[in-house]
Amino acid sequence: MNFVDEVEITVESGDGGAGCVSFRREARVPKGGPDGGDGGRGGDIVFKATANLNTLYHFRKARIFKSENGKGGQGTNKTGKSGRETVINVPVGTIFFDAETGLQLADLTEKEATWTAAKGGRGGLGNARFATSVRQAPRFAQPGEKGERRRLLLELKLLADVGLVGKPNAGKSTFLSKISSARPKIADYPFTTLVPQLGVVELSDERTLVVADIPGLIEGAHEGIGMGIEFLRHIERTGTLLFVIDANSDDPFADYQAIKDELYHYKEQLLDKKSVIALNKKDMLDDDRQDELLMEFKQTGLAVHAISALTGEGLTVLLEEVYGQIHCSE
Numbered sequence: 001m002n003f004v005d006e007v008e009i010t011v012e013s014g015d016g017g018a019g020c021v022s023f024r025r026e027a028r029v030p031k032g033g034p035d036g037g038d039g040g041r042g043g044d045i046v047f048k049a050t051a052n053l054n055t056l057y058h059f060r061k062a063r064i065f066k067s068e069n070g071k072g073g074q075g076t077n078k079t080g081k082s083g084r085e086t087v088i089n090v091p092v093g094t095i096f097f098d099a100e101t102g103l104q105l106a107d108l109t110e111k112e113a114t115w116t117a118a119k120g121g122r123g124g125l126g127n128a129r130f131a132t133s134v135r136q137a138p139r140f141a142q143p144g145e146k147g148e149r150r151r152l153l154l155e156l157k158l159l160a161d162v163g164l165v166g167k168p169n170a171g172k173s174t175f176l177s178k179i180s181s182a183r184p185k186i187a188d189y190p191f192t193t194l195v196p197q198l199g200v201v202e203l204s205d206e207r208t209l210v211v212a213d214i215p216g217l218i219e220g221a222h223e224g225i226g227m228g229i230e231f232l233r234h235i236e237r238t239g240t241l242l243f244v245i246d247a248n249s250d251d252p253f254a255d256y257q258a259i260k261d262e263l264y265h266y267k268e269q270l271l272d273k274k275s276v277i278a279l280n281k282k283d284m285l286d287d288d289r290q291d292e293l294l295m296e297f298k299q300t301g302l303a304v305h306a307i308s309a310l311t312g313e314g315l316t317v318l319l320e321e322v323y324g325q326i327h328c329s330e
Contacts, residue, residue, distance in 0.1 A: 005156040005196075005233070007059040008099055014042025014067040014083035016121035016144030019129070022075030023137065034137060035077050036127035039144045040070030042120030043083030049108035053091040054198060056156050067118075070144060073126040083120055093159045093237070099151035109159065109237075117152060121145035155233070158196055160212035161326050163235030165263065166244035167217060167255050171280040173197070175244055175309035176213045179319065196234045201319060209323055212238060217262045232266050239326040240274045247279040247306065253296050274325045276303045278318055283308040 017039025024032025045067055068083030096106040096115065106115040124142030131138055164172045180199025201209040214231040235241065243259060245252050256277065263270045277297055282290055290306050297304040303321050307314035 004055050004057040004060060005231075006154065007056045008063070008151060008153050009059055010064045010149070010151050011045040011088075011118050012064070012066045012149040013045050013118035013120040013147035014069040015147050016040070016042045016123040017070035017072040017080035018143050019124035019126035019141030020073035020075060020078075020080075021127045021139055021141045024076075034127040034131050035075055036141050037073030037075070037078040037080065038126050038129070039073045039123030039142075040080035040082040041123050042070045042144070042147045043067030044085040044116050044120050045118040045148075046085055046087045047090050047094070047096070047106070047108065047115045047117055048087055049092045049094065049111055049113045050089045051092060051111050053089060054158065055091065056094070056154055059154070067120060067147065069147075070120065070123050072144075073123070073141070077126070077128055080123060082123075085120070087114075090154065091156055091158075093157045095155045095157060097153040097155065099153045102153075105152070118148035118150060121147045157237055158198060158212050158234040159237055160198060160210040160234075161239050162209055162211045162322055163238035163241050164211060164213040164244055165217060165235065165241055165259055167246065167249075167259065168215075170244045170246045170255075171309045172213045172244045175278070175280065175307075175315075176211060178309050178312055179315060180211060196231050203319060203323060207323060209319065209326070211242075217259055232263070232270075236267065236270070238273070240276060240322055241270070242322060243275060243277045244309075245277060245279050246281055247290070247293055248281045248284045252279065252293060256297070256300075276305070276318070276322050276325060279304065279306045280309050282306040282313065283311050 019039050020036035022036040024035050026032055045065060065086055065088060067086040070083045071080035073080045090108065092108060092111055094108050095104060097104050108115060122145040124144045127138045127141045166172050176197055176199045179201045197213040199211045201211055212234055214234055243256060245256050249255055279293055294304055294306060305314055305318040307318055
């Protein structure tokens, strides 16, 4: 499994280079004045959000990052070369916490956004900086400033327009594969989806939706039962929740209520999001049963659509409904 959404790392910026102690040596000037240059600045540690990543897996092997130190100053007032900064790519949606205090430090929610986690140490001043009318030949310089070292906890919350929630085998993976180019594993047993999946849906007029599918929720998920609860953070930032309900289960409405209960116990605010209900597997229902379910679910006050992720029936109308909810004016 290559999906990782939480990792602890250590970063250390470069030390500043030492200032130089030097004196001019010129013909006919045996005791020239001080000309020691300043040390170079140490390299920063910079994080950059990129759309090319959707997991923190690449940190599994590399946990310590160190930037280059600045070079020392030289004679003839030459400043030492600054250390190169270290740029570390992370997925869009990565949040940074101080590993010791738990304080949130940064949240990179846009592509190409950057955050400097540790600034390089300042270079030390050369002895030329300390010359005065009464101290014309200073024989000292400053050492370089130490770089910053800190432990960081990185947490990834995927950014998507729509979050799919439902019980295992409700058909969420089939739904995602039908509406996007995502190819999640699909089978007729629980927990086929082991990690969050992202899919981009292309509507007409070049409109798009980014949809996130998380592992199915079962009763008691908020208490650690099953596996979906650990991935619920990935729907916290979605604009709309899409409840995918197996219309062919023994009690679809009870399934819906159970999912709502799990969301409530995880984070009550999730239920404040705009929501749409998709009654999946309509291809397995007769017309009377479908009408009965639609009437039952209308009591929720939410938009309800009967669909078949397998055949594609009803998907276009459903997606237009979801898009409208996300982009409708407040």
